[in-house]
Amino acid sequence: xNEVAEGRTARALVWALIGLGILAGCSAPAAxxxxxxxxxxxxxPPTSLAxxxxxxxxxxxxxxxxxxxxxxxxxxIGLLAWIDRQLRPRTIDDSATQQALAELxxxxxxxxxxxxxxxxxxxxxxxxxxxxxTTRQEMQERYPMEKRPVQIAAELQAAKVVRAVTxxxxxxxxxxxxWFNHFNVFANKGDLRWYVSAYERDAxxxxxxxKFPDLVRATARHPAMLFYLDNWxxxxxxxxxPVGPNRGRKAGLNENYAxxxxxxHTLGVDGGYTQKDVTEVARAFTGWTIDRPQTHGxxxxxxxxxxxxEKVVVGQRIAAGGGQEDGERVIEILTRHPSTARFVAxxxxxxxxxxxxxxxxxARVASTYTSTGGDIPAMLRVIFESREFYAEDAYRAKIKKxxxxxxxxxxxxxxxxxxxxxxxxxxxxxxxxEPLYLAQPPxxxxxxxxxxxxxxxxxxxxxxxxxxxxxxYPHVTVELPALVAxxxxxxxxxxxxxxxxxxxxxxxxSQTRAVLVAQLSEPQITRLSPDDRGPxxxxxxxxxxxxxxxxxFQRR
Amino acid sequence: MPTRRTFLKAGGCALVAxxxxxxxxxxxxxxxxxxxxxxxxxxxxxxxxxxxxxMPHGDAGYTGVRPSIGLQPPKRESERAIDLDGFFAFxxxxxxxxxxxxxxxxxxxxxxxxxxxxxxxxxxxxxMETGTPGIKSTPDGWLARAVGGRPASATPFRAVAxxxxxxxxxxxxxxxxxxxxxERFDVRAGSDGSARQxxxxxYEQGVRDLLHGTGRETxxxxxxxxxxxxxxxxxxxxxxxxxGQLGGALRQIAQLIKAxxxxxxxxxDMQGWDTHVGQGAERGxxxxxxxxxxxxxxxFAQDLGGKMADVVVLTMSEFGRxxxxxxxxxxxxxxxxxxLVLGGGVRGGRVYGRWPGLGRHQLFEGRDLAVTxxxxxxxxxxxxxxxxxxxxxxxxxxxxxxxxLGLFA
Numbered sequence: 001x002n003e004v005a006e007g008r009t010a011r012a013l014v015w016a017l018i019g020l021g022i023l024a025g026c027s028a029p030a031a032x033x034x035x036x037x038x039x040x041x042x043x044x045p046p047t048s049l050a051x052x053x054x055x056x057x058x059x060x061x062x063x064x065x066x067x068x069x070x071x072x073x074x075x076x077i078g079l080l081a082w083i084d085r086q087l088r089p090r091t092i093d094d095s096a097t098q099q100a101l102a103e104l105x106x107x108x109x110x111x112x113x114x115x116x117x118x119x120x121x122x123x124x125x126x127x128x129x130x131x132x133x134t135t136r137q138e139m140q141e142r143y144p145m146e147k148r149p150v151q152i153a154a155e156l157q158a159a160k161v162v163r164a165v166t167x168x169x170x171x172x173x174x175x176x177x178x179w180f181n182h183f184n185v186f187a188n189k190g191d192l193r194w195y196v197s198a199y200e201r202d203a204x205x206x207x208x209x210x211k212f213p214d215l216v217r218a219t220a221r222h223p224a225m226l227f228y229l230d231n232w233x234x235x236x237x238x239x240x241x242p243v244g245p246n247r248g249r250k251a252g253l254n255e256n257y258a259x260x261x262x263x264x265h266t267l268g269v270d271g272g273y274t275q276k277d278v279t280e281v282a283r284a285f286t287g288w289t290i291d292r293p294q295t296h297g298x299x300x301x302x303x304x305x306x307x308x309x310e311k312v313v314v315g316q317r318i319a320a321g322g323g324q325e326d327g328e329r330v331i332e333i334l335t336r337h338p339s340t341a342r343f344v345a346x347x348x349x350x351x352x353x354x355x356x357x358x359x360x361x362x363a364r365v366a367s368t369y370t371s372t373g374g375d376i377p378a379m380l381r382v383i384f385e386s387r388e389f390y391a392e393d394a395y396r397a398k399i400k401k402x403x404x405x406x407x408x409x410x411x412x413x414x415x416x417x418x419x420x421x422x423x424x425x426x427x428x429x430x431x432x433x434e435p436l437y438l439a440q441p442p443x444x445x446x447x448x449x450x451x452x453x454x455x456x457x458x459x460x461x462x463x464x465x466x467x468x469x470x471x472x473y474p475h476v477t478v479e480l481p482a483l484v485a486x487x488x489x490x491x492x493x494x495x496x497x498x499x500x501x502x503x504x505x506x507x508x509x510s511q512t513r514a515v516l517v518a519q520l521s522e523p524q525i526t527r528l529s530p531d532d533r534g535p536x537x538x539x540x541x542x543x544x545x546x547x548x549x550x551x552x553f554q555r556r
Numbered sequence: 557m558p559t560r561r562t563f564l565k566a567g568g569c570a571l572v573a574x575x576x577x578x579x580x581x582x583x584x585x586x587x588x589x590x591x592x593x594x595x596x597x598x599x600x601x602x603x604x605x606x607x608x609x610x611m612p613h614g615d616a617g618y619t620g621v622r623p624s625i626g627l628q629p630p631k632r633e634s635e636r637a638i639d640l641d642g643f644f645a646f647x648x649x650x651x652x653x654x655x656x657x658x659x660x661x662x663x664x665x666x667x668x669x670x671x672x673x674x675x676x677x678x679x680x681x682x683x684m685e686t687g688t689p690g691i692k693s694t695p696d697g698w699l700a701r702a703v704g705g706r707p708a709s710a711t712p713f714r715a716v717a718x719x720x721x722x723x724x725x726x727x728x729x730x731x732x733x734x735x736x737x738x739e740r741f742d743v744r745a746g747s748d749g750s751a752r753q754x755x756x757x758x759y760e761q762g763v764r765d766l767l768h769g770t771g772r773e774t775x776x777x778x779x780x781x782x783x784x785x786x787x788x789x790x791x792x793x794x795x796x797x798x799x800g801q802l803g804g805a806l807r808q809i810a811q812l813i814k815a816x817x818x819x820x821x822x823x824x825d826m827q828g829w830d831t832h833v834g835q836g837a838e839r840g841x842x843x844x845x846x847x848x849x850x851x852x853x854x855x856f857a858q859d860l861g862g863k864m865a866d867v868v869v870l871t872m873s874e875f876g877r878x879x880x881x882x883x884x885x886x887x888x889x890x891x892x893x894x895x896l897v898l899g900g901g902v903r904g905g906r907v908y909g910r911w912p913g914l915g916r917h918q919l920f921e922g923r924d925l926a927v928t929x930x931x932x933x934x935x936x937x938x939x940x941x942x943x944x945x946x947x948x949x950x951x952x953x954x955x956x957x958x959x960x961l962g963l964f965a
Contacts, residue, residue: 230832233884252883256832259675259889269676275921278675399767431736433720440827441601443678453766454722455774456735462755463744515757524750546754551767 045079047390054390055079056505060556061352061398062086062384063170065408068483068502083384086171087377089209097167104155104419106197111223111297114194118149120294149194153187156197157436158422164407165417165425175208175376176200177403178351180437183219183265184444185228187437191293192227196437199224212344212374213335216265220331221299223290229257229442232289234282236307251305258282260442262334267314268346271339277314283307284318284326341369345379347447352383354397355448361388396507396555399449402432404556405461409468409548412503414479421475428473432460453554465548469541480540490535492520496543503547512550519546593866593900593943594813596822596856597699597725598802599685600849600873602830603677606893607879607925608842609650610664610907614643617914621880625835625842625887635838640664644907648838649846652854656898660905661857661864663963665934667892667909669875669927673920675889677830680874685725687932687951694952696728698935699821702945703730711818712777718805718824726823731773738808739787742778752778786815795859798851802826806856813863820943826852829873832886853898860899868900868942870935876925879914891924895934900942901964908961929961930954937963 047054055074059066062083074082085091101107106114121143128134145151163173180200187196203218203225219225226232234254241249258281263269287306291298301324310320311330314337318329334340345365349357364386365379372378383389400408406429410417417425426436433452439445446452467473469480483502487494496516500508508516519525525543526536547553612618613629620626627647630639637645638654644666646653656662672689674680683689687698696704703715715732717723726732735741743752752775759771781787789811797803805824812819828845835842853871857864876893892912898904912918912926920926932951939945941964 230884230886233833235883237883239883250883254832254882254884254886255888263676263678269674269679275675441677450727450766451721453770454717454734455770455777456733456741457720458767458770458774459741459743459778460736462751466744466751511761512758515761519754519757522750522754524754542751542754545751546758549755550758551765551771554767 045385045390046387048392049390049395052505053395053507056507057390057395058083058384060396061389062174063411064164064173064404065411065556066505067411068414068479071505080385086169087209087380089169089172092168094168097163097169100162100166100418101159104159106152106155107159107201109197111194111198112295114152114198115295115297118147118152118194119143120149152193152197153437154423155419156187156200157426158419160403160436161407161422161425161429162417162419164403165410165415165422171380172205172208176205178348179204179208179215181439181444181447182347183215183225184439184442185224185437186440188440189228191297192224195222195224195227195297198222207376209377209380210375212340212369212376213331216261216331216335217328219265220261220285220327221288223293223297223299225257226288226290226299227293229260230254231257231285232293234286234288235305236283236286239305242304253279253282253286253307255279255282257285261330264442266334266343267337267339268343271337271343273314280311280313281330283309284311284313284322284330287324288327335374338366338370341366341374344374345369348379349383349388350447352380353386353389353394358388361386396552398556399452399554400556401445401447401452402434402457402461403429403436405432405554406464408556409465409553410476410478412548412553413469413544414482414502415468415477417473417476419475421473421477424473424476428464428467432464433457461554462545462549465545466542469545469548471541480544483544484540489538489540492525492536492538492543493517495538495540496520499540499544499547503544504550504552508547508550508552512552516543516546516550519543591944594819594822594868595699595702595938595943596806596809596824596867596869598806598853598869598871599681599723599725599823599825600829600871601677601681601825601827602873603680603875603877603889604829604873604893605831605835605842605877605887606666606873607876608647608835608837609846610640610666610894611637611645611647612643612666612911612914613637613639613645615911615914617879617916617918621914622837623881624885625837625840625881627837637838641907643911647843647846649843650850652850653896656854656857657905661899661902663897663902663904664894664907665897665909665929665961665963666894666907667912667925667927668895668929668931668934669892671927671930673891675875675891677874677889682724684872684874684931685723687725687935688953689932691953697723697725698939698950699725699823700728700730700732701949702939702943703732703820704728705946705949706820706943709818709820712773712780713812713817714820716809716812716819716822718808718822723823723825726821731769733773733777735808737804738781738811741781780817781815784815784817786811786817789814791855791859793858793861795855796851797855797859798848800848800852802848802852803855806852807859810856810859813860813867831877832882832888833884835881835886853896857898864899866900868902868938869896869898870938871896871898872931872935878923879919879925880923891920892927893925895931897934897938897963902942903963903965908963929958930956932956933958934961934963937961 045054052071055071058079059070125134129139167173185192199222203222207214207218235251237252239251241247255278259278262273267273287302289300289302291300303323308321311318313330313333316333318326345362349362349365365382368379368382406425429436434445484495484498487498500506525539527539528536611627627637630637630645635648637648639645653662670683670689672683685697686694688694715726715730717726717734719734720736722732722734743755756775759768797807802824809822831842860867872895873893875891877887877890882888909929912928932954933956936947936950937960939950940947
């Protein structure tokens with residue numbers, strides 16, 4: 001066992017002890033192993049936030065929003081023990097989610113099977129339809145909707161929503177979203193339609209709480225990334241395709257992947273590379289391509305396309321003749337670079353702390369990257385144990401991006417969605433500005449509030465709130481009666497209290513509360529006309545929609 | 557146009573709603589001073605190949621470097637590039653723009669771009685939108701500053717972006733609006749409007765932050781748009797907008813202009829210019845983008861008819877593409893590109909800017925078209941001469957090293 005692994009085991013034990021003993025309550029699964037030497041971490045988070053606010057805060061950052069009862073559950077387990085468990089998702093039973101995903105067959109298919117089962121329509125058929133030779137019905141019979149390639153991305157979108165709403169492994173889902181966005185691909189680009197679900201499943205998910213360099217390695221050789229950033233076509237100068245349908249075609253160097261690998265995946269744009277480095281990295285990756293993209297879709301290294309010469313990448317020499325190893329060497333050089341540590345640390349801190357993360361925290365996370373070889377849980381622990389994370393000015397400082405808003409609204413209302421409902425909610429996310437798996441540029445979606453707050457998007461959020469609370473999304477159920485159970489419907493104030501407690505954990509500002517209280521006497525809420533004398537029949541759905549559409553609920 | 561209530565849009569101190577009333581009167585009084593000019597910015601995201609958009613067929617350096625994606629020199633009555641002045645030619649798919657060129661409503665600025673040498677889409681777009689090449693900390697966009705420097709006006713529609721997000725160039729304290737569609741810009745549930753009132757009240761008061769500020773402007777805009785009935789205004793003069801992102805955006809911008817809601821600047825995006833693979837020549841991937849681009853601009857000009865005297869469309873892209881074709885019949889990230897200026901008092905029918913040449917020794921870093929016109933020279937000229945925006949806050953730190961282009965008489 002090396003030093004790093006030993007340190008981790010020791011720490012895991014400490015966390016387990018915290019879960020078992022110090023913070024009392026439910027048991028956390030013990031990690032086992034003996035070790036020691038490390039000081040036990042604090043039993044309570046370093047915070048000045050009062051009462052339940054550290055828990056409310058952590059729930060809002062590590063999950064897609066709190067469900068009814070989550071606060072009480074975390075309080076019982078102990079916050080740090082709960083965080084520890086979220087960092088080790090394999091220890092959390094999530095069979096209900098697996099069951100909910102069972103009907104989505106494409107999620108489990110290898111690329112070759114997807115290519116076979118969801119064939120691209122024969123281009124001649126389109127002509128035949130245009131000329132009237134083939135009827136729409138014949139087309140539909142031959143290529144039924146559920147067997148068209150578009151189904152693959154649709155099932156992936158539905159699954160993403162179902163997981164965000166249902167999964168017990170919330171932090172893992174948050175990290176899958178985070179890393180997919182970091183290593184973004186655009187699901188509608190050509191053959192990517194068949195590759196995108198395998199990309200998330202095989203390249204992103206296994207490493208979402210693993211080691212950062214493994215993410216780079218896995219994405220670099222995945223057909224989705226090879227296709228998205230064109231590396232599969234990149235070849236040494238004057239390469240002529242020797243066989244196959246493109247025989248005789250000339251190909252050459254393509255810089256697209258090389259540049260984004262440094263700018264967006266590792267060093268960051270100011271990480272200290274030059275145009276010359278871009279060209280050198282591109283040369284190193286020549287030959288990393290896709291084996292028969294339209295039938296097999298597997299990584300293959302083709303030595304004939306590879307530029308065998310020497311390369312120099314950010315000052316480091318890669319000797320001539322390395323073949324496929326050249327690319328591996330580049331990844332090693334880049335993932336060990338201090339700029340990568342800083343870049344990754346900054347992005348993590350921005351996701352979990354604030355749009356302008358505190359430099360001291362970023363520095364500590366970066367140094368953890370370096371000392372652990374990019375261990376993601378280790379970096380996250382530094383964040384979740386930091387004073388900066390629990391600081392007053394980080395509390396509710398982040399604006400939810402559209403997908404976070406949609407998922408958190410469903411969760412707040414105790415909602416559930418099946419696959420079809422998931423697709424409806426994915427469309428809602430798109431209307432608010434974040435179509436899932438469809439960020440076209442390699443930068444992915446931005447993680448800054450001002451990008452998501454604008455007039456049109458705000459209206460879309462309100463419209464979604466109204467639709468969701470009144471049950472207008474098919475296959476999405478919300479549990480409003482349970483949420484306000486016990487509150488007298490003739491007392492709008494009592495109903496409002498329940499809703500504020502459930503949806504925003506009683507953290508509504510005094511202005512919002514005052515406005516909502518003022519609304520309570522409006523006929524839209526009481527459902528009484530001015531002449532009615534009977535008791536109010538509170539419109540719970542409308543009141544819940546107002547809370548979900550309120551400024552407070554747009555934040556996490 | 558007066559609305560029930562207006563609010564301070566500039567950020568800063570905490571402020572409650574009723575304090576805004578005197579400000580509203582002040583603004584309404586000033587509204588009469590606006591000159592009715594509109595600037596529409598169109599961003600070609602992904603770096604358009606300026607050498608295909610406006611081909612330098614007169615430059616010998618063009619020959620041979622693009623064996624499979626190069627355009628054939630212009631030839632009358634054919635599907636080839638369309639000659640403009642004996643040296644430059646439009647891509648054949650830009651044919652809808654030719655009548656505008658011939659009537660001198662349309663000008664080209666070639667070899668235009670940023671003094672910053674980045675080939676990162678993200679950084680270059682950021683620099684072009686903030687108007688501060690090399691500086692990332694600039695909080696607002698140049699288009700927002702162009703509006704902010706003009707006399708105040710009482711409408712929430714001074715600055716509008718069509719799209720799901722507010723672009724960097726309109727971020728700032730002018731309270732720009734973004735919308736995906738005019739038609740759906742409202743709280744949809746409840747025919748009685750009660751839900752709208754509820755939400756409006758939630759954002760009406762309280763802290764002065766991004767969410768509340770945006771919320772207030774949103775509801776002002778919703779009300780104004782409803783009364784102006786903008787979504788019912790049909791394209792005029794037989795204008796036929798192409799399907800797609802840009803056509804849809806320009807059609808709605810035209811509706812806002814015709815609805816007289818006080819629009820001063822508008823912004824529209826068009827994606828799909830990052831042609832690393834299989835770019836095509838007279839036909840193909842890039843040609844299809846040009847077809848939509850040209851048809852959308854032409855439809856917009858036709859739709860607005862005589863109103864185009866008050867409207868200028870300015871197109872831009874973060875950088876150009878390599879002069880030589882790459883290994884995959886495409887082009888990689890380059891430097892200078894071409895930009896178009898259409899409408900208003902533009903002296904069109906000519907190509908502006910010094911041509912740096914395509915000879916190997918003339919290229920930037922030995923591979924890309926050099927920049928001879930700083931994009932800020934062009935943008936500043938359009939903003940000051942057309943909109944009448946004061947030059948001072950537009951491009952902080954910019955000292956023009958070249959005379960103005962003389963785009964306007």
